Amino acid sequence: MTELYSRRSFLAGVLTAGTLSAAAGYVLTRRESVQLTLASGVDPTGGRRLLVTMWNELNPDARIELKEVNSSTRDQYDTFLGTNADIFNLDVIHIPRFAADGRIVPITPRGELQLLPNVRRLSARTGTDDFWGLPFNTDVGMLYRRITDKSVADEKPELADVLARSPGDFVGQLRTVGPQTDEAFVINVLEHALAQDEAILTADGTLSFSLGQWREAVGPLAAAIKAKRVRTEAGEDYTTRTFQRSDLRYMRNWPRSYPAIDRAERTKKETAEVRIGGLPIGIIGGQSLAVSAASANQDAARAAIHFLTSASSQLHLAKYGFAPTGLGAYIDPGLSEALPHLYDIRLAMESARPRPVHKRYTEFSQLFADHMRRYLHEGEPLTQRFIEDLQGALRE
Structure with missing residues (x-):
C-alpha cells in the first residue's frame, strides 16, 4: 500500500512539472495587467485550484481569481450570473441555456486536443469547429x-x-x-x-x-x-x-x-x-470552461482556458481523480501504470449517454x-x- 501511493505521489510531482513545462506556450505578454475571474463550483480535491495557481505563476499580468460558488446543479445558472466573471466553469447541462441566452461566446480548440467523441458532442457548436465551452473534466457513473x-x-x-x-x-x-x-x-x-x-x-x-x-x-x-x-x-x-x-x-x-x-x-x-x-x-457529466459574453478581457480568458484544458493539464487532473476529457491521458504509459482504473473509466465513457440536452x-x-x-x-x-x-x- 505504501509503495502504491508513494508512486502516485511521485507521479503527481512529475505531472505538475510536466504541466508547467508544457505551459510555456501559454505565457502572455501584456502591456497592461488584467484580473480574470473564474466562477466555478466547489472543488473538494484541490486539483483544479492548483492549475489556476500554475497559470498565475506563469502569467502575473493576467491572474485568475477563482470564485467558488457553493450552488446546486439546479440553481447554477442564477448564482453564476450573479458573479461578475470572465470565465464560467459550467456543468454540461447548463451550456444550452447559457448559449441560448447569449451569456457566453464561442471558443475554438487548439489542435492538440483529442477529445473523446462523447465529450466533444456535449460542448461543440453544431455544424462548426467551435465550442461553447472547452471541456475541463468529464464524469461518468x-x-x-x-x-x-x-x-x-x-x-x-x-x-x-x-x-x-x-x-x-x-x-x-x-x-x-x-x-x-x-x-x-x-x-x-x-x-x-x-x-x-x-x-x-x-x-x-x-x-x-x-x-x-x-x-x-x-x-x-x-x-x-x-x-x-x-x-x-x-x-x-x-x-x-x-x-x-x-x-x-x-x-x-x-x-x-x-x-x-x-x-x-x-x-x-x-x-x-x-x-x-x-x-x-x-450517464455522462462534467464541466466546461466558457468565456463570458460580458467579459472585457475575452482574449486573455481564452488563453487561460486553453491552458486549463490542455492535454498536459488533463494528466494533472487525472491524478486528482477527475475523468480526463481527451484520449491522450488514457493512453499515457506512465499514467496508465499508476492509475490502471483509467481503462475502466474510458470504457464507461465510450458507452455513456447524456441527459436531455435542452435549455x-x-x-x-x-x-x-x-x-x-x-x-x-x-x-x-x-x-x-x-x-x-x-x-x-x-x-x-
Missing part, C-alpha cells in the same frame, strides 16, 4: 466493488444483478432531500432505468415518452427499495459514508471519489482494495425528481401526468 480476497476470481457485476442478488449490500444516490441532492438522484434513477431498458434514453439524449416503458424500466428499482434490498442515500457524500461505515460490497459513485476511497479502505484488515467498473450504460433542462430535472421521489419512496404510481410534465419541460 461507476460501480464500486470491495475486494476482500484477491485470490478469488473478480467478475465485474452488472448493475441489474447487484440490485437483484445483493440484498442490502449496495448503496447509491437513490434518495433526495432538496435541490442539493436532486441531480444525483435523477442521474442514478436514469442509470437504473438504462440497466433495464437501454432504449429509455438514446445516445443523443432523447428521452422515451412511453409510460409503459418507464414503468417496466424503474419497476425493479422500486421493488428493491420497498423490500429494503438497496441502501438509499441523498448525495454522494452520504453514499460514501454508508459504503465505508457499513463495509458494503457495492456502491454507485463518480470516479473523482475513487483515489480517496480506495486509500482509506485499504487500511481495513478485511479489505484488500476497492475497484471500479462501468455501469451497463452510465430547460433544470425544469425537466425538477419535475423528474419530484415524480420519481413520490413513486419510489411514497408508493405513488407513475401516471400519464409524469409523461405530460416531461414533455412540457422539453418542448421547444
Whole structure:
C-alpha cells in the first residue's frame, strides 16, 4: 500500500512539472495587467485550484481569481450570473441555456486536443469547429466493488444483478432531500432505468415518452427499495459514508471519489482494495470552461482556458481523480501504470449517454425528481401526468 501511493505521489510531482513545462506556450505578454475571474463550483480535491495557481505563476499580468460558488446543479445558472466573471466553469447541462441566452461566446480548440467523441458532442457548436465551452473534466457513473480476497476470481457485476442478488449490500444516490441532492438522484434513477431498458434514453439524449416503458424500466428499482434490498442515500457524500461505515460490497459513485476511497479502505484488515467498473450504460457529466459574453478581457480568458484544458493539464487532473476529457491521458504509459482504473473509466465513457440536452433542462430535472421521489419512496404510481410534465419541460 505504501509503495502504491508513494508512486502516485511521485507521479503527481512529475505531472505538475510536466504541466508547467508544457505551459510555456501559454505565457502572455501584456502591456497592461488584467484580473480574470473564474466562477466555478466547489472543488473538494484541490486539483483544479492548483492549475489556476500554475497559470498565475506563469502569467502575473493576467491572474485568475477563482470564485467558488457553493450552488446546486439546479440553481447554477442564477448564482453564476450573479458573479461578475470572465470565465464560467459550467456543468454540461447548463451550456444550452447559457448559449441560448447569449451569456457566453464561442471558443475554438487548439489542435492538440483529442477529445473523446462523447465529450466533444456535449460542448461543440453544431455544424462548426467551435465550442461553447472547452471541456475541463468529464464524469461518468461507476460501480464500486470491495475486494476482500484477491485470490478469488473478480467478475465485474452488472448493475441489474447487484440490485437483484445483493440484498442490502449496495448503496447509491437513490434518495433526495432538496435541490442539493436532486441531480444525483435523477442521474442514478436514469442509470437504473438504462440497466433495464437501454432504449429509455438514446445516445443523443432523447428521452422515451412511453409510460409503459418507464414503468417496466424503474419497476425493479422500486421493488428493491420497498423490500429494503438497496441502501438509499441523498448525495454522494452520504453514499460514501454508508459504503465505508457499513463495509458494503457495492456502491454507485463518480470516479473523482475513487483515489480517496480506495486509500482509506485499504487500511481495513478485511479489505484488500476497492475497484471500479462501468455501469451497463452510465450517464455522462462534467464541466466546461466558457468565456463570458460580458467579459472585457475575452482574449486573455481564452488563453487561460486553453491552458486549463490542455492535454498536459488533463494528466494533472487525472491524478486528482477527475475523468480526463481527451484520449491522450488514457493512453499515457506512465499514467496508465499508476492509475490502471483509467481503462475502466474510458470504457464507461465510450458507452455513456447524456441527459436531455435542452435549455430547460433544470425544469425537466425538477419535475423528474419530484415524480420519481413520490413513486419510489411514497408508493405513488407513475401516471400519464409524469409523461405530460416531461414533455412540457422539453418542448421547444
